[in-house]
Amino acid sequence: MEPPIADRVPALEINGLYAAYHQEPVLEDVSLSLPQGQWTAIVGPNGGGKSSLLSVVVGSLPPLRGEVRIFGRPALAQRQRGRIAYMAQQERMEWDFPISVRDTVMTGRFGMMRRDPLWQRLLPRRWANPAHRQAVEEALDDVDMLDMARRPIGALSGGQKKRVMLARALAQQAPILLLDEPLAGVDPPSEALIMASLERQRRAGRTLIMVTHDLPGARAHADQVLLINRTVIGMGAPETMLSDSMLARLAIGVPPTADEERHVAA
Ligand SMILES: Nc1ncnc2c1ncn2[C@@H]1O[C@H](COP(=O)(O)OP(=O)(O)OP(=O)(O)O)[C@@H](O)[C@H]1O
Known part of the structure; x- marks a missing residue:
C-alpha cells in the first residue's frame, strides 16, 4: 500500500539546486515549491535551463548540489514509486x-x-x-x-x-506530469486535443508542470508561472509573471529587487 500524501505537502520542492554540463553551469541556486493539483507553466529564454530543470527532477541530470523533494520525500524513492510521468521534448526521441x-x-x-x-x-x-x-x-x-x-x-x-x-x-x-514543450510544432487540431486532455488531468487532481514558449496559452491555462533563466526570476500568478517588466527581467536573467517585486504585484 502506498502511504497517503498529505494535501498541504508541495508536489515538488527544490532547495539550493546547482547543475552543470561538463563544468558549464546551467542551473544556479534554484529554489522553488509547487503546490499539488495545480498547473504550473515554466517560461524562460532558449538555453535558460528549463529542460535541464526537468532532467534533474526525473533523475537524468544529477545535481551538483541541492535537494529535490517530491510530495515531501526524496525524489529518487518517489520516482521509483511512479509518482512522476515525463513527456520529453520531441527532438530527443528516436x-x-x-x-x-x-x-x-x-x-x-x-x-x-x-x-x-x-x-x-x-x-x-x-x-x-x-x-x-x-x-x-x-x-x-x-x-x-x-x-x-x-x-x-x-x-x-x-x-x-x-x-x-x-x-x-x-x-x-502518475500524480505529477512533467511536460517539456508539449505544443511545440503542433498543428491546431492536435493542440486542441492536447490542451483538452491536460485540462482533464488537472480536473482529475493531477499536478501539471509544463515548459512552454506559448505565453497566451500559459495565461489562459496555468494557475501559476515560474520564470527561469538559470535561476528563478519569479513565480506567481500568470498576469504578474507575464507582465512586460517581469519578462524584461527574465530576458536579462536578473530577479527583481524586493522593492520592484512589490511594485509589480501592486
Ligand atoms: N546534454 C547536454 N550536454 C551539454 N550541454 C547541454 C546539454 N543539454 C543542454 N545543454 C546546454 O545547457 C543549456 C540549457 O539548456 P536547456 O535545454 O536546459 O535550456 P531550455 O531553457 O530548455 O532551452 P530551450 O527553450 O531552447 O529548449 C544550453 O546552453 C544547452 O546548450
Missing part, C-alpha cells in the same frame, strides 16, 4: 525505431511491470496483468489516437507523435 503507437504507449508502463510479481511478468501478453493494457487503451483514447494504435510511430505527423508521447506519460497514471 522516431525511426520500428515500434507501433500502442507499444510506444505501453513502454510508459514498463516501470510498473517491473513491480509485478515475477510469474506475472513471464505470462504471455494476453494473460498478463490487464491493468497495463487498460491504462494504455485509456491513454490512447484520451488523446484520440486509438484508431492509429497499430501504425508505426515513425509514420505519424508531428502533432500525432506529440499526442502519442502524451499518451505514454498518461499511461503511467
Whole structure:
C-alpha cells in the first residue's frame, strides 16, 4: 500500500539546486515549491535551463548540489514509486525505431511491470496483468489516437507523435506530469486535443508542470508561472509573471529587487 500524501505537502520542492554540463553551469541556486493539483507553466529564454530543470527532477541530470523533494520525500524513492510521468521534448526521441503507437504507449508502463510479481511478468501478453493494457487503451483514447494504435510511430505527423508521447506519460497514471514543450510544432487540431486532455488531468487532481514558449496559452491555462533563466526570476500568478517588466527581467536573467517585486504585484 502506498502511504497517503498529505494535501498541504508541495508536489515538488527544490532547495539550493546547482547543475552543470561538463563544468558549464546551467542551473544556479534554484529554489522553488509547487503546490499539488495545480498547473504550473515554466517560461524562460532558449538555453535558460528549463529542460535541464526537468532532467534533474526525473533523475537524468544529477545535481551538483541541492535537494529535490517530491510530495515531501526524496525524489529518487518517489520516482521509483511512479509518482512522476515525463513527456520529453520531441527532438530527443528516436522516431525511426520500428515500434507501433500502442507499444510506444505501453513502454510508459514498463516501470510498473517491473513491480509485478515475477510469474506475472513471464505470462504471455494476453494473460498478463490487464491493468497495463487498460491504462494504455485509456491513454490512447484520451488523446484520440486509438484508431492509429497499430501504425508505426515513425509514420505519424508531428502533432500525432506529440499526442502519442502524451499518451505514454498518461499511461503511467502518475500524480505529477512533467511536460517539456508539449505544443511545440503542433498543428491546431492536435493542440486542441492536447490542451483538452491536460485540462482533464488537472480536473482529475493531477499536478501539471509544463515548459512552454506559448505565453497566451500559459495565461489562459496555468494557475501559476515560474520564470527561469538559470535561476528563478519569479513565480506567481500568470498576469504578474507575464507582465512586460517581469519578462524584461527574465530576458536579462536578473530577479527583481524586493522593492520592484512589490511594485509589480501592486
Ligand atoms: N546534454 C547536454 N550536454 C551539454 N550541454 C547541454 C546539454 N543539454 C543542454 N545543454 C546546454 O545547457 C543549456 C540549457 O539548456 P536547456 O535545454 O536546459 O535550456 P531550455 O531553457 O530548455 O532551452 P530551450 O527553450 O531552447 O529548449 C544550453 O546552453 C544547452 O546548450
